[in-house]
Amino acid sequence: MSETELRVRALETVLTEKGYVEPAALDAIIQAYETKIGPRNGAQVVAKAWSDPAFKRSLLEDASKAVSTLGHVSRVGDHLVAVENTPLRHNMVVCTLCSCYPWEMLGLPPIWYKAAPYRSRAVKDPRGVLADFGVSLPKETEIRVWDSTAETRFLVLPMRPEGTDGWSEQQLAELVTRDSMIGTGFPKAPGAPS
Amino acid sequence: MNGVHDMGGMDGFGKVEPEPNEPMFHTEWEGRVLAMVRAMGAAGAFNIDTSRFYRETLPPNVYLNSSYYKKWFLGLEDMLVDKGYIAAEEVAAGHALAPAKPLKHGKFTVDDVERVMVRGKFGRDAQAPAKFKPGDRVRAKNIHPATHTRLPRYVRGHVGVVELNLGCSVFPDSAAMEAGENPQWLYTVVFDGAELWGPDADPTIRVSVDAFEPYLEPA
Incomplete structure (x- = not known):
């Protein structure tokens, strides 16, 4: 066992013996994160916005309120803002100070989102960061970077892929990637290998 | 505080390296x-x-x-x-x-x-009318508190435009120090790349932060 693992176990034992926490409650928290949140929540919201113009309008106007009307992803709280990608403007989200991220929509953030290379460069050289992801945009496209410095959480609404006319929300949701909702990627193209 | 956590704009950390199929927890x-x-x-x-x-x-x-x-x-x-x-x-x-x-x-x-599993609520009743409105030009104050702040160094002293009024919210600078919630107006303020990074900056970049009213002054 690593030194850190031993210390973490020691802390949990102390907190348990002192009556602050129940280990079963910690198990339940971990299980809830593993099973109840994840990018599929955000993907459903994006797919609905692609399919339902009225929902899209309400999402862009007040994302917290719009998402709270969807029973399956109702725990989003009061501080969600959805930002729309267009042919003229690409949005990208970062937290330069720590790791703020829309957990309820996207799950726990990946390591790169919380690490120094992304946090340091996203606000100064977003095109360089996108290149690290293999993403390139036309050079005239505006890149808008949203630094999550307060409790607002940002969800990028990517552009709907072409060739998806008539697709169901469920089919569309399959194309929505986590990175496309952070702004470091695009949705999958229809027919592309998953 | 001006710590290493305040990373926006720093150089030298290398490439972003996404991990394929990253697990939720590594241990x-x-x-x-x-x-x-x-x-x-x-x-x-x-x-x-x-x-x-x-x-x-x-x-x-x-x-x-x-x-x-x-x-x-x-x-x-x-x-x-x-x-x-x-x-x-x-x-x-x-x-x-x-x-x-x-x-x-x-x-x-x-x-x-x-x-x-339900996200906390940070909105609070206003203590005073908002000083700024969308469209206002504001300068991020040149302040360097030694305690907790959510105003990143890379915007301090720079002029931006208020884009959104996000309402009145718990003020982290006070709450972190356990000095009460001290609710303050919160705004999304957007800066041009050249304002932050100089004339050589990519002209297509704009960066916003969410800034509490005490961080801002009229410009």
Whole structure:
């Protein structure tokens, strides 16, 4: 066992013996994160916005309120803002100070989102960061970077892929990637290998 | 505080390296740390701003050399010791050695788990009318508080435009220091790339921060 693992176990034992926490409650928290949140929540919201113009309008106007009307992803709280990608403007989200991220929509953030290379460069050289992801945009496209410095959480609404006319929300949701909702990627193209 | 956590605009950290099929936790203890932080916070041992402050006050070399959840763990341990919930000797011994200190919301049990999965509410009643409105030009103040702040260094002294009024919200600078919620108006303020990074900046870049009213002055 690593030194850190031993210390973490020691802390949990102390907190348990002192009556602050129940280990079963910690198990339940971990299980809830593993099973109840994840990018599929955000993907459903994006797919609905692609399919339902009225929902899209309400999402862009007040994302917290719009998402709270969807029973399956109702725990989003009061501080969600959805930002729309267009042919003229690409949005990208970062937290330069720590790791703020829309957990309820996207799950726990990946390591790169919380690490120094992304946090340091996203606000100064977003095109360089996108290149690290293999993403390139036309050079005239505006890149808008949203630094999550307060409790607002940002969800990028990517552009709907072409060739998806008539697709169901469920089919569309399959194309929505986590990175496309952070702004470091695009949705999958229809027919592309998953 | 002007710590290494305030990374926006720093150079030299290298490429972003996404990990294919990244697992939620890389070791079992990472999940335990996340759960302990969420549980002790919900039980009332500390607020979210205080927990961020403890992570950013880790020594710079420790901050930069520790994995994400290691930072969470070190911050949690320091915070619980400083607030008298545990003693460092207890963690070293691996057992409780002294009586518990009562928690504001009592022991965290299975019944409380639902509660932590709902995101907190940070909006508060306004204490005064908002000083700024969308479209106003504002300067991020040139301030360098030694305590917790959410105004990143890279915008300080620079002029931007208020884009959104996000309402009145708990002020992290006060809450982190346990000086009360001190609610303040919160705005999304957007800056041109050239304003932040000079004339050589990519002209297509715009960057916004969410800034509390005390961070801003008319420009």
